[in-house]
Each structure stands twice: as C-alpha cells, then as structure tokens.
Amino acid sequence: MLGQGIAKGLLQTARNLVATYVDKDRLPTIEYPEERQKLPEATRQFPFLVHDGDDPSKGLRCVACQICEKECPPKCIYIVKSKDKRVDYKGQTQFYPAVFDIDVSVCMSCQICVEVCPFEAIKMDTAFEFSTPDRFGALLLDKHRLAKSAAHYREIHPADAAESDAVMAAESAKAEAKAKGDAEAKAKAAAAKLAAVPNVSPEAQLPPPNSGSDSPTMPM
Amino acid sequence: MSLPAAASHAIRARLDAEGNASGGDQLEVAMGPQHPSTHGVFRMDVVLDGETVVKLKPVFGYLHRNHEKIAEGTSYLGSMPYTDRLDYFCSLTNNWAYALAVEKLAGLAVPERAEYIRVITAELTRLQNHTSVCGFLLQDMGALGTPLMWAFRQREKVLDLVESLTGARMMCNYMRFGGCRCDLPPGWIAQARVLVDEYPRFLEEFEALLSGNEILMARTQGVGRLPAALAVAAGVTGPMLRASGVDHDLRKVDRYGIYDRFQFRVPLGDHGDVFDRYMIRVLELRESLGILDQALRDIPPGPVIDPKAKLRGFRPKAGEAYGRIESPKGELGFYLVSDGGPNPYRYRVRPPSLINLTILEDMCLGHSVADAVVILGSVDIVLGEVDR
Numbered sequence: 001m002l003g004q005g006i007a008k009g010l011l012q013t014a015r016n017l018v019a020t021y022v023d024k025d026r027l028p029t030i031e032y033p034e035e036r037q038k039l040p041e042a043t044r045q046f047p048f049l050v051h052d053g054d055d056p057s058k059g060l061r062c063v064a065c066q067i068c069e070k071e072c073p074p075k076c077i078y079i080v081k082s083k084d085k086r087v088d089y090k091g092q093t094q095f096y097p098a099v100f101d102i103d104v105s106v107c108m109s110c111q112i113c114v115e116v117c118p119f120e121a122i123k124m125d126t127a128f129e130f131s132t133p134d135r136f137g138a139l140l141l142d143k144h145r146l147a148k149s150a151a152h153y154r155e156i157h158p159a160d161a162a163e164s165d166a167v168m169a170a171e172s173a174k175a176e177a178k179a180k181g182d183a184e185a186k187a188k189a190a191a192a193k194l195a196a197v198p199n200v201s202p203e204a205q206l207p208p209p210n211s212g213s214d215s216p217t218m219p220m
Numbered sequence: 221m222s223l224p225a226a227a228s229h230a231i232r233a234r235l236d237a238e239g240n241a242s243g244g245d246q247l248e249v250a251m252g253p254q255h256p257s258t259h260g261v262f263r264m265d266v267v268l269d270g271e272t273v274v275k276l277k278p279v280f281g282y283l284h285r286n287h288e289k290i291a292e293g294t295s296y297l298g299s300m301p302y303t304d305r306l307d308y309f310c311s312l313t314n315n316w317a318y319a320l321a322v323e324k325l326a327g328l329a330v331p332e333r334a335e336y337i338r339v340i341t342a343e344l345t346r347l348q349n350h351t352s353v354c355g356f357l358l359q360d361m362g363a364l365g366t367p368l369m370w371a372f373r374q375r376e377k378v379l380d381l382v383e384s385l386t387g388a389r390m391m392c393n394y395m396r397f398g399g400c401r402c403d404l405p406p407g408w409i410a411q412a413r414v415l416v417d418e419y420p421r422f423l424e425e426f427e428a429l430l431s432g433n434e435i436l437m438a439r440t441q442g443v444g445r446l447p448a449a450l451a452v453a454a455g456v457t458g459p460m461l462r463a464s465g466v467d468h469d470l471r472k473v474d475r476y477g478i479y480d481r482f483q484f485r486v487p488l489g490d491h492g493d494v495f496d497r498y499m500i501r502v503l504e505l506r507e508s509l510g511i512l513d514q515a516l517r518d519i520p521p522g523p524v525i526d527p528k529a530k531l532r533g534f535r536p537k538a539g540e541a542y543g544r545i546e547s548p549k550g551e552l553g554f555y556l557v558s559d560g561g562p563n564p565y566r567y568r569v570r571p572p573s574l575i576n577l578t579i580l581e582d583m584c585l586g587h588s589v590a591d592a593v594v595i596l597g598s599v600d601i602v603l604g605e606v607d608r
Contacts, residue, residue, distance in 0.1 A: 004434065005432070005433040005434040005435055005436075006435075008428070008429075008432075008433070009366075009429050009430075009433060012425065012428055012429040013366055013429070016370075016425075028373055028376060040380075040383055040384035040387075040405075041384075041405065042383070042384055042385065042386065042387035042402075042405065043383065043387055043388075044387040044388060067532065071295065071297070071298060071532070072298075073294055073298040073299070073301055073302060108301055108391065109388065109391065110300075110301035110304075110391070110393045111387065111393060111401075112297060112298065112300075112301065112393075115401070115531055116531060116532050124387070159405075
C-alpha cells in the first residue's frame with residue numbers, strides 16, 4: 001500500500017524522539033562552550049616544549065638537535081641552534097634552541113616530532129582553542145609560547161608522562177654512571193701521569209665533564 | 221519530479237565533435253564542482269535529453285594535492301600521516317595498506333597482538349564507513365537529515381573509540397612499520413565490546429526505517445545496473461564489485477594479516493543495481509561485527525611493534541613491493557620502489573574510489589539526473605582519494 005513506508009518511518013522517528021527524553025544515548029550532543037567533554041588521555045592537538053623547573057627559559061629539555069625539524073612531514077618547525085652552549089637542567093653542557101617556532105596553522109598534529117625526539121623534549125598538548133583574528137603572527141608559536149612545564153605534561157598525559165619520566169631517569173642514571181666511570185678512569189690516568197711528572201697540577205689534566213656525550217647522531 | 225541538480229549552470233549544448241548533441245534539444249549541464257550531491261569537489265558534465273542522461277563525463281582533480289610526489293620527497297615514516305588524508309573516512313585502513321607495502325619491502329614481521337589490533341581497527345573503520353555511506357546515499361535520494369544524522373550518531377561512537385586509542389578522530393596516524401604506535405589503553409577492549417554488542421540494535425532500527433521502505437526501493441531497484449563482466453573489465457573492486465555478484469574480497473583472496481583465522485561470509489548481490497550496493501554494505505556491517513566479536517575475544521597479550529623496526533634512519537633495501545588490502549571502498553594498494561635511500565624512489569597509490577568512479581557513465585546512461593546523483597552516491601567516493 002502506498003504511504004505505508006512513510007507511516008513506518010514516522011513511527012521509528014517518533015520512537016526516537018520520545019527516547020531522547022529518557023535515554024542519554026539518544027541525545028549525544030552537548031552545549032559546547034558551557035559544557036565540555038572530557039577528552040581521552042591520548043588526545044593530541046599541537047606540540048609543546050617541555051621544560052623542567054620553574055623557569056622556561058632555562059629549563060627547556062630541547063637541545064636543538066633539529067631531528068624534529070627534519071622529520072616533520074609538513075615542515076612546520078623552524079629551529080636555529082644556539083652559538084654557545086649552556087648548562088642544562090641535568091647539569092650537562094648543551095646547545096639550546098635560539099629560535100624554536102612552530103606554525104600551528106601548518107602543523108597537522110601527526111605526533112611524529114614527539115616520536116622521533118630522543119630527549120623527551122617535545123610532547124603533544126591538548127589545547128585546541130586557538131582561534132584568533134590575527135591572520136599571520138598569532139598562529140606562529142615561538143619558544144616562549146611553546147614552553148610548558150613537565151608538571152603540565154604529567155597532568156594531561158599521566159600514563160605517557162610516567163613512561164617518559166622513567167626513560168629519562170634511566171638515561172640520566174646511565175649517564176651519571178658513565179660520567180663517574182669516565183671521571184674515575186681519567187683521575188686514575190691523571191694520577192698515574194702525575195706520579196710520572198710530579199710538577200703538573202692535577203686540575204689542568206682533567207677534561208671538562210661529559211664532553212662528547214651531548215651531540216646526537218643525525219638520521220640520514 | 222523536480223530537477224535539483226540542473227537548476228544551476230545550465231547552458232545550451234553545442235554540437236560536439238561526434239555530433240552527439242542535436243538541434244539544441246539537448247542540454248549540457250555541469251553538475252558540480254560545488255554541488256552538494258557530488259560528495260566533495262567533483263564535477264559531472266552531463267548531456268541531457270529532457271531529464272535523461274545521454275552522456276556523462278566525470279571531471280576530477282580539483283582536490284589534487286600531489287600526494288605521490290610529496291611522498292617521494294619525504295621519509296617513509298613521513299608519508300604515514302599523509303595517507304590518513306587520502307580517504308579521510310578510513311584513515312586506519314589507509315595506514316594499514318601503506319604499512320603492509322613497506323613491511324613487504326623491508327621484510328618486517330608484525331607481532332601477533334599488533335595484527336589483532338589492525339584487524340580490530342580496520343573493521344571498526346569499515347563499520348563507520350559503511351554506516352555513514354548508507355546515510356549519505358539516503359541523503360542523495362532526498363531523505364534529508366534523519367538517516368544521515370542517525371548514521372552519524374552511530375559513527376561518533378566508533379570515532380570515540382578510535383580517538384581514545386589513537387588520539388585523533390579521523391587523522392589517526394596509528395600504524396607503524398612492523399606494528400602499531402601504541403598499545404590499547406586500559407579498558408579499551410571492554411568499551412569496544414559494548415559497542416559491538418550494541419551495534420545490531422542500531423542496524424535493526426536503521427533497516428526498519430529504511431531497507432523495506434517503498435520509496436527507497438523505487439529509487440534504487442533496477443537503477444544503475446553494473447553487469448559483472450563490465451565491472452571486472454573496468455577493474456572495479458570492493459562492495460561495488462560484490463554487488464554485481466563477483467566473489468572477490470581481498471580478505472578472502474589474499475588473506476593478508478590474520479584474516480584466515482576469522483569466520484565470516486562475503487555477501488554477494490544479484491543485480492548489481494544501487495539497491496544491491498546498499499544492501500551489500502548493510503550485510504557487510506553484520507559480518508564486520510562478527511569479525512570484531514572474534515578478534516576482541518582472541519586478542520593475545522604481547523608487544524605491539526617489531527623491535528627491529530626503526531623509526532629514524534629507516535632505509536629499506538633496494539627493491540619493489542605492492543601491498544594491498546580490502547579497504548571499505550575496495551582494493552587499496554600501495555606500490556613502492558626503493559633505491560635503498562631514505563625516501564621511496566617511486567610511490568604509487570591504487571585508489572579504489574577513482575577506479576570505481578571511472579565506470580560512472582556506463583551506469584548512468586538512460587537514467588534521469590536525479591538517479592545519476594543516487595548512482596554516484598552508491599559508488600562511495602571520497603574525493604581526497606580520487607584526486608590525491
């Protein structure tokens with residue numbers, strides 16, 4: 001009979017309409033700016049730079065190795081390596097990024113920079129409300145706007161942050177052990193030399209700590 | 221019946237080289253590229269005799285993004301997020317096809333758990349793709365709003381799951397060469413189980429609303445027939461080919477991944493018309509639910525990535541490989557040639573949407589303009605993949 005389909009369809013939709021009042025599943029929309037959905041932990045939007053301690057200008061983990069710049073598929077990262085070295089949060093002498101820009105209007109949130117970073121220095125943020133009337137400058141984030149504390153990272157991605165902290169702890173323990181071993185070996189060598197040539201002061205013989213362990217191998 | 225698509229851009233047809241348009245009785249109409257029924261920026265140049273299509277020329281390339289050439293200039297890993305953007309409804313299957321090709325090239329093994337995760341995510345992708353394409357098809361027939369919104373409401377649930385696993389709803393960038401990027405988050409399998417258990421309820425409702433509907437049957441049965449011989453000759457794959465009655469599903473033919481472990485059937489059509497193509501997708505949804513059910517039950521613990529797989533400095537040895545999978549739209553293949561460098565020497569995508577689209581004129585001839593819209597909807601194209 002003609003029109004039967006319409007009647008059946010209307011019955012289905014009417015059922016659905018009634019159900020929206022009783023079943024949360026039937027009314028999945030929320031009033032966005034007032035009401036916010038809890039995002040899953042894995043959510044990723046744009047990268048940020050992790051810094052330890054309170055001072056973002058001193059505590060950046062980034063050593064300007066430029067691996068992320070090279071691997072970034074849309075090439076939205078721009079890094080200028082510093083001319084000088086400075087002592088980082090671990091007490092090692094490292095380069096630091098003189099300029100670190102990310103153009104978030106180009107970034108496609110793919111997370112590859114995070115995966116390739118050997119220093120746990122760049123991570124994905126969950127902030128997404130970046131709308132701005134400024135067409136050019138506002139979406140080009142410099143290192144001051146990108147820097148966020150490790151505490152922030154632990155807050156937004158607790159599980160990942162725990163893993164990352166463990167990796168860092170293991171690495172610094174390894175580095176310390178190596179440095180200690182190196183220093184002991186050098187001290188021994190120096191002492192042996194000292195014994196042979198008694199009129200040279202021991203300070204002059206000791207090399208600066210951890211030299212040679214800071215520049216990473218570049219991917220080719 | 222009104223002519224929704226002919227309302228704009230109608231011009232008097234000129235006599236073409238073959239002399240097809242005659243005496244000014246025929247109209248040449250450009251449908252698209254901004255027309256909502258074309259699923260993106262796609263144009264159909266149709267020649268109409270009254271309301272009947274006598275000639276149709278698909279015009280595409282508006283969304284060309286140079287995907288293949290970009291991939292030849294970036295590292296193997298760097299192309300992975302770009303594959304998300306081919307068929308942006310099914311980024312996880314795109315990832316899988318590309319990962320499969322690279323794994324063949326580099327000889328990487330995939331751990332068992334990662335294989336299961338790949339099957340689960342691919343079938344979830346199939347669920348949401350087929351669900352939304354059914355909604356879109358109904359939209360093309362003039363059922364504005366309700367079916368599409370219902371389909372999208374259900375699709376959102378799948379996307380929520382995908383988001384909690386990969387961090388993104390559509391641009392997942394999840395698979396890596398030799399496995400997957402990360403393990404399933406705690407509680408994910410239970411959530412997926414709930415979704416799989418609840419899905420049939422949605423399907424029953426959707427079918428009660430639509431499948432037996434007389435308007436739907438009148439608009440789709442006998443419309444846009446594609447004979448099996450023609451489909452095979454044109455290289456059509458996926459649900460379109462199976463709707464024409466050809467039993468060809470790469471999950472059965474190639475048994476890539478671990479598909480040989482699952483029990484599922486391949487639904488086939490009889491007539492190869494739009495109705496069959498719609499029904500094939502609805503039936504495939506049920507089969508996908510079956511596969512998901514088995515995969516969620518059997519998934520073993522273990523690592524999710526081959527420890528030999530390198531993220532940086534990845535250089536497969538010189539050679540070539542073709543990896544193909546059954547994406548929700550058909551055979552999605554990646555052909556890679558390596559010269560031993562960090563970038564592929566040649567990178568080629570075999571996009572199912574594009575090849576299924578080439579047969580459009582043969583299906584549309586003799587039907588009305590409104591039917592041409594429905595036939596295009598039943599092909600299930602995504603312009604990101606057609607144009608690349």
